Amino acid sequence: MGILLNTQVSQSLSLTPQLQQAIHLLQLSSSALEDELATIAEENPLLEFEKTAERFSAPTSQKISSSYESTRGFTRNGSDDGSDQEFEKALGPVTLLTHLEEQIRHLPHSDFQKNLTFYLAGHLDERGYLRESLEDIATDLADRFTGANISLDQEVTRSLGALQSLDPPGIGARDLSDCLILQIKRKLTENTKNKNTWELAIEIAECHLENVAKRNLQPIKKACRKSEQEILHAIKLIQSLDHNPAHPFEEIDIQGIIPDVLVKNVRGKWLAEINPYSKPKLSLNNELARVFRDHCNAKSNAALNQKLLEARWLLKNIAQREVTILRVANEIVAKQKNFFSKGAVEMRPLILKEIAESLNLHESTVSRVTTQKYLSCSSGIFELKHFFSSQLLRVDGSSISSTAVQALIQDIVSNEQPDKPVSDSAIADILESRGHLIARRTVTKYRELLHIPSTSMRRHGIASYK
Structure with missing residues (x-):
């Protein structure tokens, strides 16, 4: 067997430690960045870090929007x-x-x-x-x-x-009925106690939720052939279930949110600026570096120079992080200027790729910038991802964002007569009369996203099921 030596030319992508650090810092939220810098400063004597004494906090009435998409x-x-x-x-x-x-x-x-x-x-x-x-x-x-x-x-x-x-049980359900059934089946698997009642609860959840909402037990008793006491017992079990499996994960402490960007109207033009309260207070201790340089031996200087180099990399990457966030935020504001002037109904369709191409950035960079970064404006506090939404066609061939459609649906329901709630089909017709081609099933989907109950439930005074 012979031994052969061959040369081969190939290309590979290698990230330098500086670039890896820049990417890492870019995806951190402001609070996570502060914790990260505090840890780094403890290990590098040439860095001076001061935790923000007073965090910018928004009134609790402000709304925070986020997306898990x-x-x-x-x-x-x-x-x-x-x-x-x-x-x-x-x-x-x-x-x-x-x-x-x-x-x-x-x-x-x-x-x-x-x-x-x-x-x-x-x-x-x-x-x-x-x-x-x-x-x-x-x-x-x-x-x-x-x-x-x-x-x-x-x-x-x-x-x-x-x-x-x-976990949590009910996740991935197709609708409320499916969510309840998934939870009941999980309980039946884990515990056979009250098996008959849980099985009755499945039947009710599958076919009779609207009658439960109306408190109309007669059709349920007739269809299930059970006594009123059995029906009530099953309904009580259903009411103990979670209608919103994701609820524990949407409880964001609004006082802990530090908006990275503030949007203001300057002479009729909407502009974004970095929130000074979100900027990390990190600096280089030049005096300490001079003392070390004058009094340490060559071996110590080598270690010190490395620390000095790392400190400068860090400060440069933080500055670049701020520039990138501001660039992306200003581009979003420019694309969504009508939102800031007229509200959610004027939100235009927008995707990450559009911002990336406008700024000559990679789409993954825009994704990192818009995740866990918040913008504060007169309408409230929003995650930057909130300003990206899919598009729906209008009658004239133009498009409208799904966020704007949801705002229109919310407005229609808010102005309906309490004793004559508007059906999903009627909402679709109203939207079509305004030039929006929205299918009834799409109206239903968005109505449920907005936690607006069905027509029959609203007729009986149920305003929200969130």
Whole structure:
């Protein structure tokens, strides 16, 4: 056997420690950045760090909007597109998506199945429901698996089952009925006590929720052939269940939010500026560096020079982080100027790619900048991701954002007569008369996202089921 030596030319991408640090700092929230800098300053005597004495805090009446929608994409083998590491660990407070991600990691499934389950998790709404049809999801994925011998319909259905097996119970439900049934089945698996009552609760949750809301027991008694006491007992069990599985993950402490950006109207033009309260108070101790340089030996100087170099890298990366956030924020403000002037009904469709192309940035960079970064304006405090939304067609061929449509639906319901609530079909007709081609099922989807009860429930005085 002979030994051969060959030379080969190849290209590979290598991230320098400075660039790795810049990427890491960019994705941190302001509070997480402050904690990170405090730790680094303890290890580097040349850095002076002062924790913000008075945090900027918003009135509790301000509204914070956030999004759990996943921006990750699929390639044929089911992995990410390379812009982020697979299942990149989110920093800061635990969100619903990161909570599910940790469980998905430990599922006894293939990497493809885990990725697909995580993909579905990224489509959950703010209540933890999967509203989008499995057929539409499979269709969206089909283009990325052209030629692959995979039954996407079956794989998506199987992944939904995996998602619904996770905690909190009821996650991944298709609607309220499904959410309750998933929780009841979990309880039946864990405990057979009151089995008959729980089974009756499944039947009621599946077919009679509207009568429960109306407190109309006669149709339920007739259909289930049970006594009123049994029906009431089952309803009591249903009422003990969680209608909103994602609720624990939306309880953000508003006083702990430090807006990274402030938006102001300057001479009729909306401009963004960095919030001074969010800027880290980090500086280089030049006096200490001079003393060390004058009194330490060569070996000590080598270690000191390394610390000095690291300190300068850090300060440069923090400054670059601030510049990037401000660039992205100003571009968002420029694209969504009508939102700041006229409100949510004027929100225009916007995607990450559009901002990335305008600023000559990578889409993953824009994603990092807009995650856990907040903007404060006269309408409240919003996560930067709030300003990105899908588009829907209008009669004249133009488009309108889904956020604007939701605002229109909210306005229509707010102005309806209490004794004559407007049906979803009627809302769709009203929107069409205003030039918006919105299907009834889309109206239903957005109404539920807004936690607006059905027509019959509103007629009986139920204003919200959040």
